[in-house]
Amino acid sequence: MPKMKSHTGMGKRVRVTGRGKLVKQQANRVHKLEVKSSRRKRRLAGTDPVSRADAKRVKKLLGR
Structure with a gap:
């Protein structure tokens, strides 16, 4: 099985x-x-959590 x-x-x-x-x-x-x-620029400066709807798909792409 490949990696x-x-x-x-x-x-x-x-x-x-x-x-x-x-x-x-x-x-x-x-x-x-x-x-x-x-x-507006200050408000956009930080990080943002990934939405719960996308989290499962993103984790799969990251190999987790």
């Missing part, structure tokens, strides 16, 4: 915390920042 390979693209987008939760960067923080207000 299970994790999805490298998903590995770059999602991180697993010490307790096993999945965390991702928030969207809309990459370009066109001049248009967005400072308040």
Whole structure:
């Protein structure tokens, strides 16, 4: 049986915390920042948990 390979693209987008939760960067923080207000940019600065609906699929892609 061949080894299970994790999805490298998903590995770059999602991180697993010490307790096993999945965390991702928030969207809309990459370009066109001049248009967005400072308040909006600050709000988007942190990480965001992966939704429960997607968590099962993401874990499978990560090989967990």
